[in-house]
Amino acid sequence: MAESKPIFERVAVIGLGLIGGSIGHAAKRAGLAGHIAGYARSGETRARALEVGFIDSAHESAADAVKDADLVILCVPVGALGPVTAEIESSLKKGAILTDAGSVKTAVIRDMGPHVPDGVHFIPGHPIAGTEESGPDAGFAELFDNRWCILTPVPGTDKAATEKLTRFWEGCGANVDVMDSKHHDLVFAIVSHLPHLIAFNIVGTATDLEKVTQSEVIKYAASGFRDFTRLAASDPTMWRDVFLNNKEAVLEMLGRFSEDLASLQRAIRWGDGDMLFDLFTRTRAIRRSIVDAGQDTDVPNFGRDPTHKAPSGKK
């Protein structure tokens, strides 16, 4: 993946958490950027990012960070993308590429679009990768390896700019797909937003019962519940913004989910074992397809250390 010469002379990363940090690490690994300028709201985060070394310079404002940058990547929660774009609007270099890493795309085009100056190539993006961690220490160079990154350029976008951004993401290890923003939002409503919503919800339900205590739920979590807690530990601000900005698609998929759940509830109530068995057989095959597509590990239990103990040796 090493390039003989950087794809971009100067890259600005706005937002220095899991995604911004991983982009910095991955760009450095492959030599994709001559210089990486960084900005985060918190001075502590900026200092830490410099120390970890995934940016070359830290700036006191987003506007200062994007000056002279050939590629500007906004890695802030979806709700902050409009305001941040307004802040940097007058500092963007002519000919620069402006992109983001937000999990919804139609609302992002609505919010960022009006602030993009003529001569700047705005190409919304969404890398399909992450962990439940956040902050400047959460990122790592391999996060995007063999994962997908989706670009949703608006009609009329410069082809060469899209190709250049594609090469950058490929240099970060990702495979790039181009998609219409509305279709993107529908696809990710079901593969990402609804799963997170369900996870947040069940963790909420389980820890708010009278007949079963929270300590019982925690103690016996290995029986299934713990699988949901990873998604439910994701960044609260990021996810609030996702749901507020992909409302229609999420509500549509939630409607389908609830409809199917009601029918499953009915099958349990009436003891329809065949219906349950048929569904469970079908869903088992799907995991096999995901593993075959290289989108999950084939090691049982996600490869969790089977003997994992409490961090401090507690039981």
Place this chain on the structure above:
Amino acid sequence: MAESKPIFERVAVIGLGLIGGSIGHAAKRAGLAGHIAGYARSGETRARALEVGFIDSAHESAADAVKDADLVILCVPVGALGPVTAEIESSLKKGAILTDAGSVKTAVIRDMGPHVPDGVHFIPGHPIAGTEESGPDAGFAELFDNRWCILTPVPGTDKAATEKLTRFWEGCGANVDVMDSKHHDLVFAIVSHLPHLIAFNIVGTATDLEKVTQSEVIKYAASGFRDFTRLAASDPTMWRDVFLNNKEAVLEMLGRFSEDLASLQRAIRWGDGDMLFDLFTRTRAIRRSIVDAGQDTDVPNFGRDPTHKAPSGKK
């Protein structure tokens, strides 16, 4: 964990899949049994179990396998426990301990209880451990290490027998809890049965849409969906039987889940960001507690290999 002398001279394991196999492996690791006799319905499974080596003798019938056994462990789906107990009823040795590994306990007492002869100690059990794999190659000695095993003895059960079975499970690496069967069924309805039901349901919904194709769902599964597919890949027969045999508790928990989900749906529809943010902050803390309790790994992404590729090198 090695014992100077076996806890049981002869142990019979009926059902040689993930759980039966892991019990065999764990008992051999710690020298808990003088001899392990095994039975499975399929001759192929019996032969494989002998070959893998987690049983010492394979038998053509369950009745033959349990002859002279001091401990009999039924590791078959919950729906098969009653019929299997009827089959072995007249072959059980006086003074033997009879237990099971089923995920529900009240229905198991209802189904097995009437077939337990006088002088046999019936102590229902539930080891809280598993993976999404099944069959005679799925088991391993470490499966129960640092996990819980719950016993639900009925009133009047011989104390010494419960203690002896406790020592056996501890020898297999587990921590043992004793609980009332009704409470067990309520706790596991929320920490295990409902999570599996939700996982089966969302995988079903996601792969049955018109506007998003199944191949898109598989391709982009790393964005959240894949976490649910592990539970949804669990054994269909086992899980059909769990839902049919813990109906009331599952329906009660499902009712709570749906109620909470409706309120979340409302918050999204009306743009109540504070409600979303508060819930997401609360759920994030729960994962921390589970990791602190030693019930999940603290490595991001469950410790999945971040660079995992398709098994055959396909993308």
